[in-house]
Amino acid sequence: MPEANIPLWEVFIRSRNGLSHKHAGSLHAPDATLALQAARDLYTRRGEGVSIWVVPSNAITASDPAEKGMMFEPTASKVYRHPTFYEIPDEVGHM
Amino acid sequence: MYTQALNAQALDAEPDRADPGVAKVEDAVRLQRFQERIDAEERIEPNDWMPELYRRTLVRQISQHAHSEIIGMQPEGNWITRAPSLRRKAALLAKVQDECGHGLYLYAAAETLGVAREELVDQLLSGKAKYSSIFNYPTLTWADIGAIGWLVDGAAIMNQIPLCRCSYGPYARAMIRVCKEESFHQRQGYEIMLTLARGTDEQKEMAQDALNRWWWPCLMMFGPPDTVSQHSDSSMRWKIKRFSNDELRQKFIDATVPQAHYLGLTVPDPALTFDAASGHWRHGPIDWDEFKQVVAGNGPCNAERMARRRQTEEDGAWVREAARAYAEKNRAKAA
Numbered sequence: 001m002p003e004a005n006i007p008l009w010e011v012f013i014r015s016r017n018g019l020s021h022k023h024a025g026s027l028h029a030p031d032a033t034l035a036l037q038a039a040r041d042l043y044t045r046r047g048e049g050v051s052i053w054v055v056p057s058n059a060i061t062a063s064d065p066a067e068k069g070m071m072f073e074p075t076a077s078k079v080y081r082h083p084t085f086y087e088i089p090d091e092v093g094h095m
Numbered sequence: 096m097y098t099q100a101l102n103a104q105a106l107d108a109e110p111d112r113a114d115p116g117v118a119k120v121e122d123a124v125r126l127q128r129f130q131e132r133i134d135a136e137e138r139i140e141p142n143d144w145m146p147e148l149y150r151r152t153l154v155r156q157i158s159q160h161a162h163s164e165i166i167g168m169q170p171e172g173n174w175i176t177r178a179p180s181l182r183r184k185a186a187l188l189a190k191v192q193d194e195c196g197h198g199l200y201l202y203a204a205a206e207t208l209g210v211a212r213e214e215l216v217d218q219l220l221s222g223k224a225k226y227s228s229i230f231n232y233p234t235l236t237w238a239d240i241g242a243i244g245w246l247v248d249g250a251a252i253m254n255q256i257p258l259c260r261c262s263y264g265p266y267a268r269a270m271i272r273v274c275k276e277e278s279f280h281q282r283q284g285y286e287i288m289l290t291l292a293r294g295t296d297e298q299k300e301m302a303q304d305a306l307n308r309w310w311w312p313c314l315m316m317f318g319p320p321d322t323v324s325q326h327s328d329s330s331m332r333w334k335i336k337r338f339s340n341d342e343l344r345q346k347f348i349d350a351t352v353p354q355a356h357y358l359g360l361t362v363p364d365p366a367l368t369f370d371a372a373s374g375h376w377r378h379g380p381i382d383w384d385e386f387k388q389v390v391a392g393n394g395p396c397n398a399e400r401m402a403r404r405r406q407t408e409e410d411g412a413w414v415r416e417a418a419r420a421y422a423e424k425n426r427a428k429a430a
């Protein structure tokens with residue numbers, strides 16, 4: 001009988017306090033405890049982190065890149081959300 | 096961070112598969128748009144549309160690269176228990192552990208293209224997939240560990256630095272991680288060579304002997320000459336590859352010949368000459384028959400490497416089974 005595949009996890013690492021966790025890569029592990037240990041061995045061999053999150057890959061819902069036009073267009077057309085949209089004389093200065 | 100499930104959905108959602116005519120026109124348009132993105136140095140990410148050949152080329156290249164890292168642990172692992180000092184032992188152990196990590200980053204990068212790691216490992220174990228020819232040579236003396244770090248990891252660096260700009264995002268990111276670690280590998284190897292080269296006559300002889308045996312196989316690591324190399328055209332157009340085999344080989348020779356001279360060693364190529372006009376070292380003919388033999392499975396250690404890898408897989412089966420059973424039991428308890 002072929003072996004069942006071992007689940008995939010995504011690894012997020014906080015490189016130092018004050019920074020947020022950032023995606024570092026993926027790994028396979030049967031459970032969360034082993035995923036954490038494997039993440040330590042695989043992604044922090046040179047002091048890359050002070051904290052690790054592991055998340056089952058299939059728990060992540062991702063946006064579809066094919067729909068990115070529809071998904072992100074509204075931000076492109078709303079120039080009035082940016083400070084540069086507003087005209088203020090130079091001598092007023094900025095805050 | 097792209098699950099296989101997501102990739103499967105993306106494939107199912109391909110429109111108009113039922114009408115091959117429509118699909119063809121669609122594909123031509125998509126292909127052109129894809130090439131424009133590549134030309135604009137945009138990175139391609141896992142769930143983006145990509146030509147089937149691009150996907151297949153990457154799966155083959157990334158998985159072969161991963162297999163090479165994993166098999167590559169064997170020749171060096173051979174010397175861990177016999178390293179001449181604690182300092183050397185700790186360094187070698189850390190290096191071999193890094194190579195395992197490289198293999199795992201790379202399998203993960205390949206998996207973003209919709210294949211399972213288990214499937215890739217099966218291809219290696221069944222002999223269907225290849226790995227770098229260099230790991231089919233034996234490590235006979237401690238000096239070989241120096242030569243491997245200096246030359247084999249040096250050649251890997253030459254290959255991998257341009258791959259940090261590969262058009263496929265996950266591969267490029269894995270390579271950035273790998274390249275950061277390779278520099279330690281290359282330096283610890285050269286330091287071993289330097290120590291031997293400055294040692295007793297016998298030690299210097301050992302260093303020379305290792306260079307003699309590793310030099311030509313290292314030049315072969317870059318693959319067949321450009322005149323006969325397959326796969327290259329589309330790989331270059333799609334910016335999977337940015338330099339040809341011969342270009343990378345030349346860079347490697349130009350970097351390592353002066354390093355050999357610094358060691359006071361002789362490069363085992365009587366035809367080697369410095370071409371002052373171009374500033375390049377010109378090498379003599381490479382024995383491509385030897386390369387073909389090693390790739391075909393007839394190198395000095397092919398059988399040994401595969402037997403060891405298969406044995407390891409078998410020996411680990413009960414561990415994987417136990418870990419799965421334990422995880423299952425805990426899930427049942429929590430439910």
Ligand SMILES: [Fe+2]
Nearest residue numbers: 164193194197
């Ligand atoms: Fe490596």
Ligand SMILES: [Fe+2]
Nearest residue numbers: 194248277280
């Ligand atoms: Fe390495």
